[in-house]
Amino acid sequence: MLSTIVFLILIFLSFQVLPVAIGINVGGKPAKTILLILILSATQLSTYWLGLKLGSTFMYLMEGFKGIIVFIGFVLIGIRMLMEVFNIRKGERTYSIDSVGYVAMASFAQGINSFLVGLMYYFILIDERDTLIILFAATIVISIVGITMKPGKLTLAFASLLYTLGGLVMLFAAVYFSFFYL
Numbered sequence: 001m002l003s004t005i006v007f008l009i010l011i012f013l014s015f016q017v018l019p020v021a022i023g024i025n026v027g028g029k030p031a032k033t034i035l036l037i038l039i040l041s042a043t044q045l046s047t048y049w050l051g052l053k054l055g056s057t058f059m060y061l062m063e064g065f066k067g068i069i070v071f072i073g074f075v076l077i078g079i080r081m082l083m084e085v086f087n088i089r090k091g092e093r094t095y096s097i098d099s100v101g102y103v104a105m106a107s108f109a110q111g112i113n114s115f116l117v118g119l120m121y122y123f124i125l126i127d128e129r130d131t132l133i134i135l136f137a138a139t140i141v142i143s144i145v146g147i148t149m150k151p152g153k154l155t156l157a158f159a160s161l162l163y164t165l166g167g168l169v170m171l172f173a174a175v176y177f178s179f180f181y182l
Contacts, residue, residue, distance in 0.1 A: 002181060005173050006126055007134065012081075012166030013117060014138035016110040017044060018159045019088050021146025024097060033147060039100060040107045041139040047111030048135055051118020052128055059122040066123040071178035073120045077113050078170030081163050089160040091151065123182060 017040045026033045062069050097103055114135070121131070149155045 001176075002124070005169075005176055006121075006124065006131065008169050009117060009173055010131055010135045011138050012162070012169050013048070013114050014044065014135060014142045015159075015162040015166055016113060017041075017107060017139055017143050018146045018162060020097075020103065020106045020110055021143045022149050022151050022155055022159060024103060024147050026147060035100065036103050037140060037143040037147065039104050040143040041136055043104060043107035044111050044114050044139045045132060045136045047108065048114040048118045049132060051115040052121060052131075053118075055119040055122030059119060067178045067182040070120050070123055070182060071174045073116055074170050074174030074177065077116055078167045078174065080113065081167035081170060085160045085163045085167070088163055089156055091156055124177060 021037075021040060024036055026036065059066075059069075097106065121128075146159075149158075
């Protein structure tokens with residue numbers, strides 16, 4: 001059960017790049033497409049990795065109330081994802097961008113949840129290398145799908161559905177980790 005929830009969390013973290021990827025204008029340039037996909041994926045991966053490393057640096061200080069920390073962390077991530085659903089649905093969270101710097105900044109803003117999950121994974125026994133590989137692979141796939149999609153009502157509804165499912169998975173993970181695992 002633990003590995004399934006960890007896997008689902010990583011998959012739904014990778015869906016965070018979808019609203020950014022939907023609005024990217026690559027102009028039919030394959031090299032630019034590959035570069036932007038790598039930027040989206042590397043940014044998500046680096047924020048997650050940074051969370052893992054910083055978690056092992058100072059999260060041991062909160063060992064006494066780790067259940068509360070994990071619960072509050074995953075609940076806040078879930079609520080944040082659920083709050084963004086309506087903005088994505090209206091098209092307010094997609095970006096019409098074509099600059100590499102803007103894509104990197106938008107991806108970094110979306111990577112804050114990945115950073116927080118990396119921090120909280122200090123309390124959960126996981127294989128860091130496997131989670132990094134899963135997150136990177138899933139983010140690449142989602143970035144490719146997002147860049148090939150054109151902004152429209154159906155694609156925004158799809159992105160908001162994935163965000164809704166991601167928020168619900170984070171809320172479920174908060175309950176599971178806090179009350180049944182830790």
